Amino acid sequence: MAGKNITVIPARKRVGSTAAKEKIKKxxxxxxxxxxxxxxxxxxxxxxxxxxxxxxxxxxxxxxxxxxxxxxxxxxxxxxxxxxxxxxxxxxxxxxxxxxxxxxxxxxxxxxxxxxxxxxxxxxxxxxxxxxxxxxxxxxxxxxxxxxxxxxxxxxxxxxxSQNVKLGLQYRYQQGKVQVNHNRFMGYTKDEEGNLIIVPEEAEIIKRIYREYLEGKSLVGIGRDLEKDGILTAAGKPRWRPETIKKILLNEKYIGDALLQKTFTVDFLTKKRVKNEGHVPQYYVENSHEAIIPKELFLQAQEELHRRSNIYTGADKNKRIYSSKYALSTITFCGDCGDIYRRVYWNIHGRKEFVWRCVTRIEQGPEVCKNRTVKETELYDAVMTAINRLLAGGDNMIRILEENIYAVIGDTTEYKISEINTLLEEKQKEVINLANKGKDYDFLADEIDKLREKRQTLLVEDASLSGENERINELIDFIRNNKYRTLLYDDTLVRKIIQNVTVYDDHFVICFKSGIEIEV
The missing domain is CATH 3.40.50.1390 (Resolvase, N-terminal catalytic domain)
Known part of the structure; x- marks a missing residue:
């Protein structure tokens, strides 16, 4: 039997797609x-x-x-x-x-x-x-x-x-150098040197948003009116979402300040960024650029945002959703249980009409709240009676209002804020020094948080006082411009000057934003 004959066929080096057939030579x-x-x-x-x-x-x-x-x-x-x-x-x-x-x-x-x-x-x-x-x-x-x-x-x-870029950014933050993407930042652009400068026509839109919000309009309502007027967002879109308007109301850059490192990159490969909730240091730069909104107005907006998201009424302190569909929504209260009154469509003896009823009574019945149902015309008449009585007071009412004006800021408050600012500056320098040395600075971070909270409380109190003065002055101007006139009910006017209305069994109490109360 012949032995096996094995011939080795050398592999041919072939680089190319399996889809490339032998006929393709190149x-x-x-x-x-x-x-x-x-x-x-x-x-x-x-x-x-x-x-x-x-x-x-x-x-x-x-x-x-x-x-x-x-x-x-x-x-x-x-x-x-x-x-x-x-x-x-x-x-x-x-x-x-x-x-x-x-x-x-x-x-x-x-x-x-x-x-x-x-x-x-x-x-x-x-x-x-x-x-x-x-x-x-x-x-x-x-x-x-x-x-x-x-x-x-x-x-x-x-x-x-990536680490070098982070260190570079941290150094710039420590120097208070603000970097803002101005392409989609309404109200500002950049000059040739990279500094933020105001765009006047856009700044007017920002001012309008703050003004209308503090006058009682909802986020949805403000957006709807901007769309109606053909005003585009910073991204050039016709649709104004409530979240977009809320971000404008929350953005500290409109008062000339800047909070740096709100987000940070957690993975240099995916470039994923997350909200900075104490993971890395933040830097708050005051007066970094020209403001569009006065600080007092900004703080009033923050108070109003907090108030609207925390409306708890009634004996059980139920949370209620803020509504600005009608001027008296969420500002008309029950004198019996403290809950809000809601506008409802009621069928009275086959005749349909709008009435206002206590929400607790609607939801839980007269066993829990016995306060009355009020016809809308009666409620409107009560509000306008109070406004016309205010106007009838004329010069005497102006004198009372002027006596109620408080100082915008007291010397004591100003001194306290200045003292806190000095302490904050010292503590922040210590943090930067420890961070650069790679040492722990958590204990200082806690101290800085407490000082910032204390300062914020003082600033909010001052802004609230300043806002009250502003509302009193607005009411004085209103009386001067409308002396002895009998006015008809107007939603815009009510939003501007009425703080709240309380419904009792046999009367109403109308409280003005200036603090004056009139019983009708």
Whole structure:
């Protein structure tokens, strides 16, 4: 029996897509280029890379040019937003590319996981990636070992860069240097030196929002009126969402201050940002730019936001939702149980009309609250009777109101606030000093929080006093301009001057925003 004859057939080195049949003799080669920032210098680098690889591929007679895929000004730590990179991978998967050339691993990806994922995905299709700087071909036997090591180093480099950026930002925060994306920030733009400056026509919209909110309008109501007037949001959209208006009312930048590091990056690869709830230091910069809204008005808005979200009425202190559909909504109270009165449609002996009823009585019956149901016309008449009595008081009423005006800020309050500011400055310097040395500063952070709360309380008290003075002066002007006139019920007027109405079994008590009460 003849012995076995074994012939070894050497493997032929073949790089290219499995979709590329033997009839395709030339390798279809594409190049991937990327620069991570948008500076003039990097733009030049970007153009040089594109030109270099176009010439490099075309001059090789064994290659067929399959295109240049280039992302400009996009980070390499994540591939989600790299449109050209993703398009190149799709072309590879469809069998249109056999070889990808790129400058280095860091240009392809700085995330080890992403890098290896795409290399292996391409290897399954028999598609090589050649990294010019490292001289690595992923189809070589040693390619993946070297690739893993190099990609890991690239990821460390990216992490180090991210840390440097964080330190740079922290230094700028410590110096009180405010960075604001003004593109979608209504009311402000930037000058040539990068400083925030007011845009007058936009500032008027901001002032309008604060004024209407403090006059009693709801967030939805303000938005609806802005839309009706054809006013666009900062993003250029016609729809004003309640959350957008609330953010404007909460934004301290409108009083010329800036709270820095409200959010922070938790993962340098995903770029995920979360709300800073004490994870990293924050920096509050006062008077960093010109204000649109006076501080007193801003603090009054914060008080009103808190009041509207915390309306608890009735014997059981039930939470009620703020409504501004009607001027007397959520400001008309029951003199029996303390709950609010609600406007309802009632059928009285076959005749339908609007009445106002205590919510506790509606929900729990007359056994819990026996207070009366009030016809809407009767309620409106009571309010206007009180307003007309105020007007009839004329000069005598003006004199009483003027006697009730308080000082906007007392010397004692001013001294206390100044004293707290000095202490805060000292404590903050200590925190920065300890943070720079890598030492614990939690005990100081607690002290600073308490001082800030104390100062905030004083500022709110002062703003409340200032707001009361303002309302008294507004009422004085109203009396002077409407002396002896009998006025008809008007929602806008009621929102402006009435604080609340209390319904009793046989009378009403109307309280004005100036503090004056009139029984009807």
């Amino acid at each position: 390798l279809r080669v594409a190049a991937y280029c990327r620069v991570s920032t948008e500076t003039e210098e990097q733009n030049l680098s970007y153009e040089v890379q594109v030109a270099h690889y176009t010439e490099y591929i075309k001059k090789n007679t064994e290659w067929e040019f399959a295109g240049i895929f280039a992302d400009d000004g996009i980070s390499g730590t994540n591939t989600k937003k790299r449109e050209e990179f993703n398009r190149m991978i799709e072309e590879c998967m469809e069998g249109n590319i056999d070889l990808v050339i790129t400058k280095s691993i860091s240009r392809f990806a700085r995330n080890t996981l992403d890098c290896l994922k795409y290399i292996r995905q391409l290897k399954e299709k028999n598609i090589a990636v050649y990294f010019e700087k490292e001289n690595i071909n992923t189809m070589d036997a040693k390619g993946e070992v070297l690739l893993t090591i190099m990609a890991s180093l690239a990821q460390q480099e990216s992490q180090s860069l």
